Amino acid sequence: MLSVRRSASAFVAVAIGVALVAAATLLLASGRPQVPDRLARAAVVVQSPEAGASADAFVPTRPWSATATAGLVGRLAALPGVATVVPDRTFYAQPLVDGRPVAADTRREDAHQGHGWSSAQLGGLRRTAGEPPRRPGEVVVDRALGLRTGAPVTLLTAAGPEAYTVTGLVDGPGVLVADEVAAALAPGVRAIGLMLAPGADPERVATAARGVVGGDGQVLTGAARGALEPRGDARTRWIGMQVLTATAALAGFVTVFVVASTFAFTIAQRRRELGLLRAVGATGRQVRRMVYAEALAVGAAAGLVGLLVGAALAPLLGRLLVDVGYEPSTFRVRYELWPVAVSFAAGPVIALLAVWSASRRAARVRPLEALREAAVEQRPIGRVRVAVGALLVAAGLALSVATATADEARIAAQYALYAVMALVAGATVLAPAVVGPVVRLLRSPLRGPGGAIGMLVRGGALTATRRTAAIAAPVLLTVAFAVLVSGMVRTTTAAYAAGRADNVNAGWIMVPDRAPGLSDRAVAATGGTALLPTTVYRTDTGKLPADRPLTALGVEPAGFAAANRALTVVAGSLDDLRGDDTVVVTEAANLRPSEAYAVVFADGTSVSLRVVAVVSDTSIPGDLLVPRAVVRTHDPSALTSTVYVPDRIDPPAGARVVDVATWAAEADAAEDRLVWLFTLLLIGVSAGYGAIAVANTLLLAAAGRAADLRLIRLAGATRRQVLWLVTAESAVVVLIGALLGGAVAFVGLLSIRAGLADQVGAPVDLVVPWSVVAGVVGLCLLLAALASALPTWRMMRHRPARSPVGLVG
Incomplete structure (x- = not known):
């Protein structure tokens, strides 16, 4: 029979998930390009x-x-x-x-x-x-x-x-x-x-x-x-779409994960009830149908509430996205039918997906379960579960190897995310088998100041490994994603900044200040080496597609070669880059010196250039090099992005001078800020769900253990000792989940570091923002302690009958 107390946790999780999906899809539907x-x-x-x-x-x-x-x-x-x-x-x-x-x-x-x-x-x-x-x-x-x-x-x-x-x-x-x-x-x-x-x-x-x-x-x-909106607005809108899509996908994945854990825990608590139903003649199919009906009712009700909440929050979230830079200033929220329909259907779908495994377990409950009083689990995890967990772990390790050998950072990040998802799923499946060794590893800390309390905590974890694993699963997921995503972002940022600085041979660098670029007069005043970028387009149909946009850098050959340590010429000579018809290309162009290279410049004129040198693909921060005067002739509005100077100078208006390390760290500062905000958003979603799941599961566990706790009180334990017991149990569960999650994420981070080291050609330090990790674990610990201690305190308000037996601490 559907219980309000038992379904509350699943209701809350589904409602929050649907609210996030509703808000994200409404914002996605509103993200159409605007007429300038x-x-x-x-x-x-x-x-x-x-x-x-x-x-x-x-x-x-x-x-x-x-x-x-x-x-x-x-x-x-x-x-x-x-x-x-x-x-x-x-x-x-x-x-x-x-x-x-x-x-x-x-x-x-x-x-x-x-x-x-x-x-x-x-x-x-x-x-x-x-x-x-x-x-x-x-x-x-x-x-x-x-x-x-x-x-x-x-x-x-x-x-x-x-x-x-x-x-x-x-x-x-x-x-x-x-x-x-x-x-x-x-x-x-x-x-x-x-x-x-x-x-x-x-x-x-x-x-x-x-x-x-x-x-x-x-x-x-x-x-x-x-389609005519500024390219900057289009790019901002695209970034916002990626953020919203990832948030909706993560919300759906985590919601299914959390609700499945909640339903599994609820079914475990209802074994006697389900055994009674089987004893009076209910078939396994009927029990499964009943569980599905309960899940459908919870999902439909929670979906409706989540839809209303998400629709109400969408305008507020839209303004927030504009303020932080994920949407252009022209963004406006529009209510359309398809996001509403998708969001309303998400509630029942999430609930039915989440209850699938629990319904199978409920259908296997035997009538004999109605006669059992002991809560001790009767059998370890089965062979099929072990095989599935092993396959998931193997898949995660294989994806980790693919991460370490990926050629591009974006592909490596995708592989790393998939690897951690597979490892998280595998660790969750195998968690009951891992709980025992981890608890034994923590034997000394669990003794603590009170040996009896530590013994009970350790004994409870060892005899109820499924319950312990079910409560630890949300913490595992939360910590794994928090460590992986935050560590990946910080490690990648630091690695690319270090690689960028190593490639530059200069004392100081002049960059724009409150302006999109530097003028010719500002460059001339420095006497340094400048990069003047412009966009050109291929016009022939040879070895590269026609009209393909390319980044051309206008340079002075001698100064550029002296300032660029990464420059590697594989054919021809950079000294021949002079006149108005020469070009230096990368190996990706598949051309040789003296071959023709036709492009369209920013003024719309088509020019046939002559290849004078070929450099390696990682030698230049663009696609080709041309004389600086050629860029200025064909693009009167081109702005210099960077000037390498040997000594510090007083910058002109619209410019500032920084050291190489600062320039390397700030080169992608706007991108890094958006990525870090995105990281915190993903961590917030997963951590919020993890905390809710831990709190809900512990509330259910506390209600189901009322008789056990009263028995401990009758044995002579004080109220303080009982509260310490449940709090310690909660801390142990969170610690187990954090250790497993950290181990899973560490595997992914090691593979990411290996891939980055290969890409930048230098050793890469592993950077983990411990403040973020500590905050996530601390939040789970706090909510776990409150969710276990508060209901226990309410149950222990009435003093039990006196007993001569005392619980010695």
Whole structure:
């Protein structure tokens, strides 16, 4: 018969799991790309061709050249229903206020972008004061900057700080210059906006535009214009989707794990009840059906509660995701049908999956069980269970070997996660067989100040290994994931930072400060070696796919070779990298010196380059090297990312100088922050579930042991001794789970360290954030002590009959 007390723990676990799934799926459904504000008024937008990149590359589309843009604009302007055609030119421009860059939200590309004045109409920007910019040196800025018309303002550009005069103000963010100035700063175009005549049908105009554009672009209308959102926003949105997907998956996995443990413990406590049912004629199938019905009722009720809680929390969580950087500022929560349906179905599905093993055990209960009073387990784990556990452990070890030999960090992390999941499952299956040796190992600590208490704790753990293993299983899972994920993140971060620092031969490094990059003037003032990155696209169909986006670095060959310790030339000579038609490629390009290498630069022009050298794949932080002057010629807005300098200097505006170790640690600081927040989120989910599972299971155990505890009191034990007994038992169970979980995670971390050492080519230290591990174990200990001591204290409030027998401590 369904008991409210027995089903409460499963109800809570399922409700929390469904709430997380509901919130995550609602947020996932809301994560659609948004139409950029600067193009919102253009009913039809033509986008340049997509580059052949992976879904998570977030590179811009291949641009049109100035000639191709002019031809497209002329043909599109002749279409019926088109009032104005505006090529949207984008370049780097950042105002200086009080000598410091403003609007330096580096998570958004458009925070530092300037446009031509004509682009203002595409986003509906309204001029609130002054006049439009008509000549070089004139600019219109956001009124929120606090500037007045006629005032001077300095803009940071790719060339360096430039003096402008404010001729007007607008009611939105942006830097707007004369169209001819924008054309010089951004000759390549990636979007053309069409402003329609009154009454024109956008879909009809779009159909006509597709006939004009053909395969040289995409015509977008309505919500499809979300494809034009800034690459930074798209990348942030993708990261948020990975976080939400992982959270929902982990919540589902841990919920099934925890609820299965709870149902298994409940079935063990109901053996006499189930034996009575079998004694009066119930078949095994009927018992199993009854258990499934109970689980279905719990799952349906908990699913409904979890759905309502998750839906209510979704807006709050959405704002939190925006604040921490997992979603762009344009993110808004939208309620749709499919997340609601999936979440509502998740409750019963999770409960039925979780009760499957327990139902089989319940169906095997024999009528004789109704006559037994002893709670001592009658048989050890069976051979089938041992075989399954051994197979899971073997699979985990095999995956650990794959982790150590993986070529890429992302693949190694996936293998490590799967390895720990397999090892956790195997350790849980084999836990009853492991409890005995672990308890015997802890024999001395268990004696403690009171030998009798220690004896009872040790005896209880040894005679009820299944119960001990069931309570320890959530701790095992929680500690294993906490140690693995936190250790993996910290070890990987430290390893890559060390490898990055070892590859640089410089005393100091100049990096951007509150700006996306460094200007040419800032670089020239240092006299150091600079990297000027840009994106280029393959145009031939030779040994690499056409339109494949590549990172090209503009360098001075001699300085770059001196500053890069990892540089390994396998063919040709880096000294030949000069002129406007040379290139150095990596071995992955499968080319030899003197072969042709055709690319499209950021200005949309196609150039045939000549390979002069081939370097190893790990030699450069990009795909190819070209002379710095070539990058500047074809990409007027390219910004220098890094400058290697021999001595410390006073940095110009928008820059700062740091030592090599600081630069190496900060190179991926934004990524590391997001990864660590994600790590804490996953640990929080698993630790929260583990703590809830431990507390719920111990509450059930305490209720089932009332008679045993009263008997101990009758034997002469004081209330304090009984409380110490149950608290010590709980601590031992948590300690067993923590030891098993730590051992499992340690195997995964060793394999990760081995793989990292091979990738970076240097020894890697294993870094474990002990504060996180201590917090997780401490939380489990605290809740375990409270969950066992509080119900025991309530049961021990009435003093039992006197007994001459005393329990000697």
